[in-house]
Amino acid sequence: MLQVGMFHSLEVVNEVPFGFYLDGKDKGEILLPTKSAPLGCKLGDQVNAFIYHDSDDRIIATTKRPKVLVDHCAYLKVVSVSKVGVFMDWGLEKDLLVPFSEQTYPMSEGLSYVVYVFCDEETGRLAASTRLSDFLYEESSDEGGTFEPRQEVELLICAKTDMGYKAIINGSHLGLLFRDEVFKPIKIGHSMKGFIKSIREDGKINLCFQFHDPTARNTLEEQIIEDLIAHDGLSTLTDKSSADEISKRFNVSKNAYKKALGSLYRQKRILLDKTKVTLVKKSD
Template sequence: MIVTLPVSKKTEFGYFLKEDDAEILLHQNEATGAPLHVGDEIEVFLYHDHENRLAATMEMPIVRLGEYGWLEVVDIAPKMGVFLHNGVKKDLLLFVDDLPKLRDEWPRPGDRLLVTLKRDRHGRLLAKPVTEEEIQAFAVPAGREMHNKWVEGTVYKVIQAGAFLFTEDEHVLFIHREEMTEKLRLGQTVRCRVSFVREDGRLNGSMRAPKEVQYGEDAKRLLQYMADRGGAMPYTDDTPADIIREKFAMSKASFKRALGKLLKEQKIEQDEGWTHLKREELDRLLENEQS
């Protein structure tokens, strides 16, 4: 809460401000600008300190009640949640109940979250993540010209099927897990390609290059993997999809397309559940590494 209050008392460690019948401490470290005097009226932000006492600061928050903004994650408390920097000395808690159930989907220090403020039952300020309804209210519909463009977006919601991002141009973009090159977490900013523009102006995206480019990149990855293992790997078209995703971070379909490309180019051969580099291809790769 931002209020204007008079200085009622000055002490060696700060000032007391008068609010009705209460006196609120403005610590010397929280006072900015010229020295204050009794009777001065100053604008302050009220918050609860670490001992749950109402305190004041002349520093202003980045996000205020009723507003939304991006705040940086500065600390993690596994049993409580994550702390965000809101422009004042006391960091803002985003409670564990408002975070994903899986810990590897939690944000990390340096990530950014789109939040507003709320009060708990004791009147203390907490962070509140943006909801889907609120995103819809200020998101900008995308046009057809966005198709195949590369954009940056920050994850604001993670679900089992994938992740929702809010882009720099304020578009909503969804990335399916099959289109990720790594598992995404809340607050992570990534670069992705717009793969489809929906009728409602929302976007579908992919962290992968277009298929014709991706085939080549996936094939190179498999070649290098086999070269590093002496020229062979125990994976073929029949390998289960979950093993392929774990080993190569690609879908079964992408894996099969990459193998098909290498077979067509006669760089590999398959036998009894193994894929082998042909001798001349292995020699070429090893020679390139040494040069």
């Protein structure tokens, strides 16, 4: 069955002055306008096309890739406000509607928001929503996947709360990054890697960017040694460096980096002073 909001490989079955018609199976023939057709398109070709509704609510095809597909989340910008909701730029000629009923709070033109794209069951048309909890799972045991502590995941930061930040996990679940786990500047809409820190008794998911146990410290220590080797045994990134510099190099907090340096110093693997870190050669 053809799904609106997705790419499908469809056969060109008719050519007209303004484009081509594709075999849309249960949706009938679907127009692929000339400007959206591949160069040299002809009858019998298979075209990988995105299916959606145009401004006249007709099902139409394009080879242009939108910024987000149906049943996925994205950080999009509001380009206009109307009587029925707001419209967001998602990379196609017809902007994406977020009805007022799907807005957690009023959305403003010129600002960007994380939204979930869905297909309206009544109209069959695509729309978006900021009510992420209506579409995403909030417990690890929910259908859609079970997570384990220490598992690496893809995160999309979607909201700021009094406790920290909410993030979308692997496009399917919602989790929480506590404020003390955020050691680098992050903003709504940022995509990054993170970890499952723990699963609470109620099934809710806690997230983190790093672990503070001995295993994690040992891994960081080896990363520091490898970095020193790659830079001829010398680094100006010391325990006096800024948290931002440390985060950019090793993706860890300044506190974690200082502890790893201290451990390497006690092991006599490095020398430390205010301006540099020096690798101790085995023959020294």
